[in-house]
Amino acid sequence: MKTFLNRIKTSINLSQLAPALQTVHASLQHSRCDCIRRTRQRGLWLASLLAPCLLQAQETSEAAANDSLNLWGLIQQGGWAMYPLGACSLAMFFLIFYSWKETSRKKFFSVEQVQAASVAVAAKDYKQAQSTIAEGKTLLGRALAPALPKLGTNREKAENLFIENLEAEENAVSQWVTYLNVVASVAPMIGLLGTVSGMISAFQTIGRGGMGRPELLAGDIGEALITTATGLVIGIPAMIAYFVLKNRLNTAMIATAQAGTEVLEAD
Structure with a gap:
């Protein structure tokens, strides 16, 4: 209950x-x-x-x-170093074009003129040989023509004069190729200087309180990287072109010396 x-x-x-x-x-x-x-x-x-x-x-x-x-955007981001690098690139293109033209075989001698001059020297007609070899305005003509009149009186003196003139002509052509080597050496160094400048600016930005703001560091770091890349882009082709043109010049000079010796030995 x-x-x-x-x-x-x-x-x-x-x-x-x-x-x-x-x-x-x-x-x-x-x-x-x-x-x-x-x-x-x-x-x-x-x-x-x-x-x-x-x-x-x-x-x-x-x-x-x-x-x-954008290419122009990269140039602007690269800063001041892009201007001398631009000058180096223009100089590189000019020197490559000009040196290639000056080291062509037709600028050094003509086989037909060498044969005609050899025939004239063998006939003791040194004035005819001089006028023949000087007609083409080649490097061999400028080096050999002053030596041919002396061939009949003093062969050794004529050969020495030819060698001296040939060396002077070689120096006149090789200086342009040497300038290309200067561009190949200077361009990467300018790019490295731009890199140092960009890193200095980046550290200054960090010192002013920009550590937490990557957009402020992007310009300085971009300057550092772009200038280095541009210097290498200019320097590497310039160095390759320098060795190619130097070898081309040496080959042409050896052939020119042999052609001049052939004319002198025809006496």
Whole structure:
């Protein structure tokens, strides 16, 4: 009987607590919805603040990418060192073109004139040999023509004069090839100087508080890298062209010396 009464009391207590529990549940539901609504509002507010910044950053990165792909943008980013490097590149192209033209075989001698001059020397007609060899305005003509009149009186003196004139003509041509070697040596050094200048500027930017702002360091580091690359791009082809043209000149000079010796030995 007591157990039955206790169950009735418990059921009465639970029936009294049910409305309170429903009220608490409704309050929690309302609080959760309110929190979700506030979170959404804060998210929209934060997105509205960040959207212009993200858009500007995207535009800046796209502009930087376009500038980096543009040749003029690279030149501007390279700084002051790009101007002497540009002069070196122009000098390199001019020297390669001019030296290649001056070391062509037709600039040194003509086989037909060498044969005609040899026939005239064999006939002891030194004036005819001189006029024949000087007609083409070749390097051999400028070196050998002054020596031919002396061939009839003093052969050794004529040979020595020919050798002296030939060396002078070789020096006149080789100086242009030597200038190409100067460009090949100076261009990488100018690029290295631009690298040092860019790194100094980068450290100065860091000292002014730009450590946390990579966009401030990008220009200085870009200057350091671009100038080095430009110096090597100019220096490497110039060095290759120097050795090619030097070998071309030596080959032409050996053939010219042999042609002059052939004329002198025809006596």
